[in-house]
Amino acid sequence: MSSHAAHRASPDDERWIARAVELARASVQAGGGPFGALIVRDGALLAEASNRVTLELDPTAHAEVNAIRRACRALADYRLNGATLYSSCEPCPMCLGAIHWARLERLVFACSRTDAAAAGFDDDWIYRELALPLEQRAVPTLQLGRELGLGAFDAWREFSKRVEY
Secondary structure, eight states: OOHHHHTSOOTTHHHHHHHHHHHHHHHHHTTSOSOEEEEEETTEEEEEEEOOHHHHTOTTOOHHHHHHHHHHHHHTOSOOTTEEEEEEEOOOHHHHHHHHHTTOSEEEEEEOHHHHHHTTOOOHHHHHHHTSOGGGSSSOOOOOOHHHHHHHHHHHHHOTTOOOO
């Protein structure tokens, strides 16, 4: 798919985004956060999930991460090449990182991060935080033991059975 085609809606996009929003609404009723996500490849649903942060006491249990985990397990692969993630809301930085690591081809979302902030979910400060130098970040951050840590990268480069990702 060309990069231009990836930025245009496909005929099924509206149906899938409506399902993501339906998952978000159901999540609210179940006591979770108002977020839903699903992953589709070649017109087939691979996985769907909702936000379960408060239900599972897991700050990483965002709808997008949960959907990625389920899709990867279903395919027995850590890559989701050729797949589209549909989310009820623009992903936070953590989820966006997972989307890139999973090698998803497209991302389609309904509400913006501004919409989420208006509902009390302000992820924008994390985006701003990432651009700051370490010494200016809200969570005190210190780099320590670099020489020791480099040994793990040396071991990775030397390991003949490594799986590149």
